[in-house]
Amino acid sequence: MKIFEANISYQVSVFLKEKLINVTSFESANQKMFDVCGIKYFFDNNDDFKSLILLITNTNKDLVAEPDREEYGDFQTNADLANKVAKYLSTKGISPKLVIEPTCGKGNFIIASLNNFKEIQTIIGIEIYKPYVWETKFNILDFFLLNSDSNKPEIKIIHSSVFDFDFQEISKQFQSEDLLVIGNPPWVTNSKLGSLNSTNQPKKNNFKNQNGLDAITGKGNFDIAEYITIMLLDAFQTHNGFLSLLVKNSVVKNIVFEQKIKKYQIKEIEKYCIDSKKEFNVSVEASLLYCKLNSKPTFECKEFDFYSVESKLKFGWLNSKFVSNIDNYLETSQVDNICPFVWRQGIKHDCTAIMELERVNSHFVNNLSQDIRIEEDLVFGFLKSSDLKNIVIEKTRKHTIVTQKKVGQETNYIKELYPQTYEYLNNNLNRFMDRKSSIYNGKPKFSIFGIGDYSFKPYKVAISGLYKTYHFTLVLPQNKKPVMLDDTCYFIGFEKIEYAVYSIILLNSKITEEFLRSITFPDAKRVFTKDLLMRLDLLKLAQLITRQEIDEQIILLNNKYTLNVDFSKWAGFLDEMKPEKDKQMTIFD
Ligand SMILES: C[S@@+](CC[C@H](N)C(=O)[O-])C[C@H]1O[C@@H](n2cnc3c(N)ncnc32)[C@H](O)[C@@H]1O
Incomplete structure (x- = not known):
C-alpha cells in the first residue's frame, strides 16, 4: 500500500487511522507520534497532517508511478544489507549516541541502527525526496509498533537537500556525543548531472578545481557521494x-x-x-x-x-607514492620514478559520426553509412582501445580526419587545400557545433584535441586506458603515414622503429606488469592514465632486464612480424633516456 507515494505497512496505516482520526491540531498529533516513536516533527505543518488524515481514510488514492530519479543516484540499500552493516559495526564495539544518515532514502540504515545500537539518543536523517521522508517515518513508526520496549531516541527526519543542510551547526550542537555517520549517498557523477541539466548539485561544483584540460582527461568528473563524504x-x-x-x-x-x-x-x-x-x-x-x-x-x-x-x-x-597494493609494490618499487618519454593521450573529436571512416574500395564510408569522397591527405589510420589487442598493428580498421597539426590551429586552410574534405566537414557543421564539451567553445570550427607534433611520430607504443590488460602494442605506420589513436588510448612516439621495439619489449616485461599491477586500480573507469604511465622509469627497466631477454624478444618479433630490428641502436636508446646532462655524443646512431 502507498501513501504520498511512500510504502506504508498495513499495521502503520491502521495505527494512524485509529490514533489520529480524532486529533484536531498537528501539534498534538506530533506529540502523540513523538511519544510512540521518538520522531520529533512527524508532520512538518498542518497541511501535511490534514493531507495524511484525508489519505488514510481514503487509502490507495495516491498511487503514483515512480518518477525518473536518475539525477538522485537512487539505489536504496536493502534492509538485510543495512542490518549486516550495523551489526558488523556493533561487533567492532561501536555504540553511538548520535546517528546521522545524510541521505536517508526509505530509512533502512536508520532502522538497522535502531535494531543494533541500544544507546542512541539522537538520530538525524536528511532526504531530498518527500515520499522517502514519509516512508522513513512510517518505517520508524512500524519499528516501534513492533518493538515498543526498544530504546527510543529523539529522531528528526528532515526534508532537505544535503547540500543545503548545515552539518557544521549539528557538529557544534552535538560536540561531545559519540557519533556514527552511516548511510549510502547518491550514486551519480557531476558529469551525469550536467548532461541531465540537473540542479541536484553541490553549490561549490568546482571542488576538484577542474579546468578545461581536466574536461579532456576526465579528471574533473567526480561522484556526488565523494563530495558528500568530504x-x-x-x-x-x-x-x-x-x-x-x-x-x-x-x-x-x-x-x-x-x-x-x-x-x-x-x-x-x-x-x-x-x-x-x-x-x-x-x-x-x-x-x-x-x-x-x-x-x-x-x-x-x-x-x-x-x-x-x-x-x-x-x-x-x-611515503610519497600512491599504490594499489602496498605489499606487492615493494618488490618492483625501483622502477617507480619518471618516464624519460612523455606519454600522450590520443585524439579527442567528439564527432564519431562524421570523423570516423572506413575505407571501402576507393572511397570512405562514415559512421552514418554515407559514402564519402574526400582527399587522402588529412585521412589517417585510427585505432581505438578495442583495437589494441595484438602485439604489433600494421593495418587499421578505421580512419579519421586530422583537421589540425596542433591544438587551436585555424581550420579554414582546409577549404583551399582540400576542397572535398572541407565540403564534407562543412556540410556537417551542425554536428561539430553540437559538441557538448566546453573545450570546443571559441575554438576553430573543426577543432580536435590531443594533437601535436607527437601525433605524427611514425612508430608508437600504445596501451588502452580503459582495459585492465597489462599489455602494450607497437603501432607501425600505414601506407607511410603515422597511425592515430583515440582519446581512450595512451602512447609514446618514436622516429626510429628500434626505439619503439626496445620500448615494447621493456613494457611487456614481467617486471613492468607486476609494477603496474601494484599501482593501478582495476575497477577504475580508466585503469591507466597519463600520470600513472609517467611513473614508469624505462631507463631503470632497461638496466634491470638482461641483454639475453631483449635479444630473445627481438628475434621473436622479427620472426613473427619481419621487423628487421637488431640490437645496434640500444646504446643510443639508453642515451636518449638519460637526463640531458648525462647524455653522450652518439655519432653513429
Ligand atoms: C543511494 S540512495 C541511498 C538511500 C539510503 N541512504 C539507503 O542507504 O537506502 C541515495 C539517496 O539520496 C537521496 N538524495 C539524492 N540527492 C540528495 C540530496 N541532494 N539531498 C538529500 N538526499 C538526496 C536520494 O533520494 C536517495 O534516497
Whole structure:
C-alpha cells in the first residue's frame, strides 16, 4: 500500500487511522507520534497532517508511478544489507549516541541502527525526496509498533537537500556525543548531472578545481557521494566516533588519495567490498568505507571482503607514492620514478559520426553509412582501445580526419587545400557545433584535441586506458603515414622503429606488469592514465632486464612480424633516456 507515494505497512496505516482520526491540531498529533516513536516533527505543518488524515481514510488514492530519479543516484540499500552493516559495526564495539544518515532514502540504515545500537539518543536523517521522508517515518513508526520496549531516541527526519543542510551547526550542537555517520549517498557523477541539466548539485561544483584540460582527461568528473563524504569529514572529523558509508570503490580510492593533502583526522581507514550486482543489481564496484574519526591522520586503507571479512590487501600512500597494493609494490618499487618519454593521450573529436571512416574500395564510408569522397591527405589510420589487442598493428580498421597539426590551429586552410574534405566537414557543421564539451567553445570550427607534433611520430607504443590488460602494442605506420589513436588510448612516439621495439619489449616485461599491477586500480573507469604511465622509469627497466631477454624478444618479433630490428641502436636508446646532462655524443646512431 502507498501513501504520498511512500510504502506504508498495513499495521502503520491502521495505527494512524485509529490514533489520529480524532486529533484536531498537528501539534498534538506530533506529540502523540513523538511519544510512540521518538520522531520529533512527524508532520512538518498542518497541511501535511490534514493531507495524511484525508489519505488514510481514503487509502490507495495516491498511487503514483515512480518518477525518473536518475539525477538522485537512487539505489536504496536493502534492509538485510543495512542490518549486516550495523551489526558488523556493533561487533567492532561501536555504540553511538548520535546517528546521522545524510541521505536517508526509505530509512533502512536508520532502522538497522535502531535494531543494533541500544544507546542512541539522537538520530538525524536528511532526504531530498518527500515520499522517502514519509516512508522513513512510517518505517520508524512500524519499528516501534513492533518493538515498543526498544530504546527510543529523539529522531528528526528532515526534508532537505544535503547540500543545503548545515552539518557544521549539528557538529557544534552535538560536540561531545559519540557519533556514527552511516548511510549510502547518491550514486551519480557531476558529469551525469550536467548532461541531465540537473540542479541536484553541490553549490561549490568546482571542488576538484577542474579546468578545461581536466574536461579532456576526465579528471574533473567526480561522484556526488565523494563530495558528500568530504562535507561530512569536514564537519565531523574532530568528533569522537566513526564514519561508515556505502560508496563506489573509486570514492574510497579518491578519499585515501586526497588524504595526503587534506590530512583528515581519521584512522583505521577500511574498505569492505560488497557484491553490488547482488545487493543493488548494478555493475558498479562498491564498498563500505569505514574510518575512525578524531584521530591522528593515517594514509593507507585495508581492504576486506564484506561478507567473509577476509583481508585482501592494503593500498594508499607509501611515503610519497600512491599504490594499489602496498605489499606487492615493494618488490618492483625501483622502477617507480619518471618516464624519460612523455606519454600522450590520443585524439579527442567528439564527432564519431562524421570523423570516423572506413575505407571501402576507393572511397570512405562514415559512421552514418554515407559514402564519402574526400582527399587522402588529412585521412589517417585510427585505432581505438578495442583495437589494441595484438602485439604489433600494421593495418587499421578505421580512419579519421586530422583537421589540425596542433591544438587551436585555424581550420579554414582546409577549404583551399582540400576542397572535398572541407565540403564534407562543412556540410556537417551542425554536428561539430553540437559538441557538448566546453573545450570546443571559441575554438576553430573543426577543432580536435590531443594533437601535436607527437601525433605524427611514425612508430608508437600504445596501451588502452580503459582495459585492465597489462599489455602494450607497437603501432607501425600505414601506407607511410603515422597511425592515430583515440582519446581512450595512451602512447609514446618514436622516429626510429628500434626505439619503439626496445620500448615494447621493456613494457611487456614481467617486471613492468607486476609494477603496474601494484599501482593501478582495476575497477577504475580508466585503469591507466597519463600520470600513472609517467611513473614508469624505462631507463631503470632497461638496466634491470638482461641483454639475453631483449635479444630473445627481438628475434621473436622479427620472426613473427619481419621487423628487421637488431640490437645496434640500444646504446643510443639508453642515451636518449638519460637526463640531458648525462647524455653522450652518439655519432653513429
Ligand atoms: C543511494 S540512495 C541511498 C538511500 C539510503 N541512504 C539507503 O542507504 O537506502 C541515495 C539517496 O539520496 C537521496 N538524495 C539524492 N540527492 C540528495 C540530496 N541532494 N539531498 C538529500 N538526499 C538526496 C536520494 O533520494 C536517495 O534516497
